[in-house]
Amino acid sequence: xxxxxxTPNIDFISMRPVTYGISIVMIIGSILLLAFKGLNLGIDFTxxxxxxxxxxxxxxxxRVRDALEEAGFTEALVQSFGSSRDLMxxxxxxxxxxVNEVSAHIQEILRTADPDAEVRRTEVVGPQVGRDLTEQxxxxxxxxxxxxxxxxxxxxxxxxxxxxxxAAIHDPLVILGFFALAQIPFDLSVLAAVLAVIGYSIxxxxxxxxxxxxxxxxxxxxxxxxxxxxxxxxxxxxxxxxTTFSVLxxxxxxxLFGGETLKGFSAAIIAxxxxxxxxxxxxxxxxxxxxKLKPQDLLEIKKxxxxxxxxx
Amino acid sequence: xxxxPPWRYWxxxxxxxxxxxxxxxxxxxxxxxxxxxxxxxxxIDASGQERIVGFLEADNVPFxxxxxxxxxxxxxxxxxDAQIRARDAISEAAPGxxxxxxxxxxxxxxxxxxxxxxxxxxxxxxxxGVYFLYEVDIRAALxxxxxxxxxxxxAGLRKERVQYQAVxxxxxxxxxxxxxxxxxxxxxxIVKGDDPGITLTENQIDGAxxxxxxxxxxxxxxxxxxxxxxxxxxxxxxxxxxxxxEPIVTRQGxxxxxxxxxxxxxxxxxxxxxxxxxxxxxxxxxxxxxxYEAMETKRVPIGSKLYMTREGAPVLLKRDLIASGDQLTDAxxxxxEGRPAVHVxxxxxxxxxxxxxxxxxxxxxxxxxxxxxKRLAEGEVCKGTRSGNECxxxxxxxxxxxxxxxxxxxxxxGLMAAEAQELALLLRAGSLATPIFLVEQRTIxxxxxxxxxxxxxxxxxxxxxxxxxxxAVYYSKFGMVANVVLIMNVxxxxxxxxLLQASLSLPGIAGIVLTVGMAADANILxxxxxxxxxxxxxSPQAAIHAGFDKAFSAIADSNVTTMVAGIALFVFGTGPIxxxxxxxxxxxxxxxFSAIMCSRVFIDLIWGRRKRLTTLPVG
Numbered sequence: 066x067x068x069x070x071x072t073p074n075i076d077f078i079s080m081r082p083v084t085y086g087i088s089i090v091m092i093i094g095s096i097l098l099l100a101f102k103g104l105n106l107g108i109d110f111t112x113x114x115x116x117x118x119x120x121x122x123x124x125x126x127x128r129v130r131d132a133l134e135e136a137g138f139t140e141a142l143v144q145s146f147g148s149s150r151d152l153m154x155x156x157x158x159x160x161x162x163x164v165n166e167v168s169a170h171i172q173e174i175l176r177t178a179d180p181d182a183e184v185r186r187t188e189v190v191g192p193q194v195g196r197d198l199t200e201q202x203x204x205x206x207x208x209x210x211x212x213x214x215x216x217x218x219x220x221x222x223x224x225x226x227x228x229x230x231x232a233a234i235h236d237p238l239v240i241l242g243f244f245a246l247a248q249i250p251f252d253l254s255v256l257a258a259v260l261a262v263i264g265y266s267i268x269x270x271x272x273x274x275x276x277x278x279x280x281x282x283x284x285x286x287x288x289x290x291x292x293x294x295x296x297x298x299x300x301x302x303x304x305x306x307x308t309t310f311s312v313l314x315x316x317x318x319x320x321l322f323g324g325e326t327l328k329g330f331s332a333a334i335i336a337x338x339x340x341x342x343x344x345x346x347x348x349x350x351x352x353x354x355x356x357k358l359k360p361q362d363l364l365e366i367k368k369x370x371x372x373x374x375x376x377x
Numbered sequence: 378x379x380x381x382p383p384w385r386y387w388x389x390x391x392x393x394x395x396x397x398x399x400x401x402x403x404x405x406x407x408x409x410x411x412x413x414x415x416x417x418x419x420x421i422d423a424s425g426q427e428r429i430v431g432f433l434e435a436d437n438v439p440f441x442x443x444x445x446x447x448x449x450x451x452x453x454x455x456x457x458d459a460q461i462r463a464r465d466a467i468s469e470a471a472p473g474x475x476x477x478x479x480x481x482x483x484x485x486x487x488x489x490x491x492x493x494x495x496x497x498x499x500x501x502x503x504x505x506g507v508y509f510l511y512e513v514d515i516r517a518a519l520x521x522x523x524x525x526x527x528x529x530x531x532a533g534l535r536k537e538r539v540q541y542q543a544v545x546x547x548x549x550x551x552x553x554x555x556x557x558x559x560x561x562x563x564x565x566x567i568v569k570g571d572d573p574g575i576t577l578t579e580n581q582i583d584g585a586x587x588x589x590x591x592x593x594x595x596x597x598x599x600x601x602x603x604x605x606x607x608x609x610x611x612x613x614x615x616x617x618x619x620x621x622x623e624p625i626v627t628r629q630g631x632x633x634x635x636x637x638x639x640x641x642x643x644x645x646x647x648x649x650x651x652x653x654x655x656x657x658x659x660x661x662x663x664x665x666x667x668x669y670e671a672m673e674t675k676r677v678p679i680g681s682k683l684y685m686t687r688e689g690a691p692v693l694l695k696r697d698l699i700a701s702g703d704q705l706t707d708a709x710x711x712x713x714e715g716r717p718a719v720h721v722x723x724x725x726x727x728x729x730x731x732x733x734x735x736x737x738x739x740x741x742x743x744x745x746x747x748x749x750x751k752r753l754a755e756g757e758v759c760k761g762t763r764s765g766n767e768c769x770x771x772x773x774x775x776x777x778x779x780x781x782x783x784x785x786x787x788x789x790x791g792l793m794a795a796e797a798q799e800l801a802l803l804l805r806a807g808s809l810a811t812p813i814f815l816v817e818q819r820t821i822x823x824x825x826x827x828x829x830x831x832x833x834x835x836x837x838x839x840x841x842x843x844x845x846x847x848x849a850v851y852y853s854k855f856g857m858v859a860n861v862v863l864i865m866n867v868x869x870x871x872x873x874x875x876l877l878q879a880s881l882s883l884p885g886i887a888g889i890v891l892t893v894g895m896a897a898d899a900n901i902l903x904x905x906x907x908x909x910x911x912x913x914x915x916s917p918q919a920a921i922h923a924g925f926d927k928a929f930s931a932i933a934d935s936n937v938t939t940m941v942a943g944i945a946l947f948v949f950g951t952g953p954i955x956x957x958x959x960x961x962x963x964x965x966x967x968x969x970f971s972a973i974m975c976s977r978v979f980i981d982l983i984w985g986r987r988k989r990l991t992t993l994p995v996g
């Protein structure tokens with residue numbers, strides 16, 4: 066079986082005006098969503114109490130909410146979690162209050178409201194820890210970008226490295242926008258997924274640039290940069306789609322079967338696979354073209370690492 | 378014509394065999410189990426085993442087998458439900474006698490265990506348990522060090538007869554104000570001496586010299602590290618006292634301590650015990666003065682201190698201490714004349730003091746003071762003395778007439794049974810050097826843990842199956858080879874995780890599932906390349922060779938970039954995120970090995986030797 070019997074010949078570079086437009090709309094939209102709607106940050110980042118409760122029969126959400134409200138937790142969030150018989154109760158704890166006592170208090174309220182309630186999981190995060198986690202998350206994001214930029218500049222060439230990283234900054238931003246739009250709780254595991262997506266998306270772009278390098282170094286004069294760049298995208302198109310499918314298979318299966326805790330994580334990767342594939346095909350190479358990437362840029366460094374390339 | 382060098386066959390063969398054996402224990406799975414220890418740390422013998430097994434049989438709790446292991450009794454069950462029922466049955470039948478820890482035991486056959494092969498250790502989210510993150514009050518550690526320095530300076534100045542007006546701790550410094558005319562040189566020697574950890578500045582105030590001592594940043598760091606190390610030790614001791622199997626107590630960053638207690642279901646007892654700062658002091662009662670009078674006039678005689686008893690009556694105790702909690706060598710809880718009691722053993726010095734005090738004060742009364750330090754939350758009232766947001770509560774729990782002389786062994790009464798048990802535990806485990814407070818707490822129930830495992834495995838199986846079908850359809854026989862290689866990839870990840878004894882979390886399973894998808898990519902790159910080479914008119918053998926060769930740089934580059942993200946996650950992530958990072962990074966290594974080495978070897982083995990190959994089955 067083959068998607069393309071012959072290598073396709075699509076002029077991706079000329080689609081720039083359209084794809085840049087789409088990307089700009091997505092980026093601005095994401096920024097606006099983040100600014101005005103904001104992420105539905107989980108207690109990992111805000112600090113607070115989250116309690117997962119299992120009931121033998123589907124519980125009455127309003128009753129649970131009322132019981133909590135009566136005790137003064139007016140801002141408590143009560144949601145179904147996975148099945149109709151599981152509830153997730155989330156409460157932000159104001160600074161200065163003892164989070165552990167609040168957690169114990171809420172558990173007591175839940176058990177009084179329904180003696181059959183089984184507390185399956187509790188998470189209590191102090192506000193300071195939440196701030197630290199946010200900071201560490203930001204650092205991880207920064208470290209990932211800088212690390213990849215350095216590696217690519219060393220392995221390829223500056224324009225390619227910049228094109229790759231710009232295409233890859235676009236991806237997490239759009240995922241964050243998606244999470245703000247859908248108001249899916251954003252917790253630590255979603256952050257991990259976003260970082261994995263950066264790795265994945267760059268992975269795709271890198272494969273295309275690897276082909277660009279090969280074509281640039283192997284083609285005799287005559288072909289234009291544009292032709293060669295298009296050729297690289299087309300020749301790797303089959304692989305790009307295949308890999309997108311195989312990754313989608315596993316993450317969709319994670320989304321469906323991995324349980325409620327992994328829902329946000331897999332949703333982020335699914336979103337990331339789509340936007341990552343899009344940006345690799347339409348954005349990364351186009352950016353390099355607009356930065357006037359020419360075969361001469363590569364000739365200076367030629368085979369950057371003969372030892373690595375000599376391996377089978 | 379290209380031939381795979383023999384060393385490659387050997388390498389792949391050896392790695393696969395080793396990987397298979399290392400991964401083997403994981404396929405048998407775990408069995409829920411309980412570990413029973415006696416509350417007083419005594420050994421459980423055959424009759425004890427019979428008794429406990431009797432409790433289970435009486436309650437109709439089904440179990441697989443029960444055996445003794447290093448003074449502990451281990452009982453294995455088929456499911457979590459029976460395990461929990463067993464724990465409840467034992468604690469109901471013999472309350473307070475045994476500590477029952479929920480745990481799991483590998484089900485692998487004896488010969489696998491005998492050669493030391495262990496399954497991956499499961500994270501808290503897969504086996505249930507509690508996770509605590511404590512912050513150590515390192516400011517208090519510094520304050521203690523400053524107070525001690527001030528005390529030493531005062532003593533030194535007095536000894537050397539250097540006259541001073543005041544020695545006081547102010548902020549991060551100790552200020553020493555000398556009297557005019559006092560020897561500054563001598564004072565300098567006392568305050569700083571040869572200590573490189575102290576810096577000294579001097580001011581003149583109204584003709585008197587003021588010396589200001591500050592700790593160097595290195596010394597401050599050293600003090601704080603010491604406080605954290607001491608707290609780590611105390612917490613480890615306390616965790617051991619709780620009877621948890623495979624606990625983890627580690628330092629996190631500058632001032633935090635992480636505690637993981639697998640199998641613990643009620644976090645409250647653990648929180649109480651781990652964070653408690655309870656201790657006891659033994660003091661003589663001041664018989665010469667009237668405590669009620671002292672309470673009403675608020676004038677306490679010099680050399681005495683006013684305490685309240687549990688019943689609410691005032692009592693005057695002498696300030697001089699006979700002995701205190703940190704001089705104990707052992708403490709166990711039990712009963713004395715039908716009342717809960719803590720049996721204590723003092724160390725040699727305190728034993729001497731106790732002997733002297735009881736001999737001299739026969740017929741007089743002695744009191745036990747129970748002291749608890751707490752950290753207050755906003756708005757909480759302190760019933761004792763407050764300093765900052767730390768509250769010290771002291772009460773006299775028992776006042777008894779000294780009936781006879783005793784030295785290092787005696788009992789403390791006047792507590793409730795649960796309190797006696799906890800006090801005994803705290804006295805045994807030692808006290809915390811600096812207060813700690815809980816900043817993060819996660820509890821995962823045992824049924825949720827099992828659900829997470831089931832979900833993870835289901836997701837892995839389904840995702841892998843879809844990928845396998847897809848690859849087989851799209852790349853035909855070559856796709857089948859890729860599938861075999863993908864399975865090996867998973868086996869190798871599991872083998873590495875078992876070898877490193879890294880703990881597997883739910884995000885870790887997600888990392889493995891994701892690796893299957895990403896590892897398919899490496900095979901796809903190679904096969905697409907082989908197809909291209911065939912389309913370009915190359916012979917099958919040359920196409921295989923060129924396909925592997927040319928795909929290599931793309932495989933390497935793309936995996937290194939993912940690895941950068943994985944390392945960032947590992948360095949900056951905590952808990953479950955680290956678990957994801959570990960499988961992601963290990964998965965990249967195994968992917969590189971299996972796609973480049975294993976695929977090559979298999980394809981060469983099947984098609985590489987056929988000289989008259991005209992087509993390749995790559996779909």
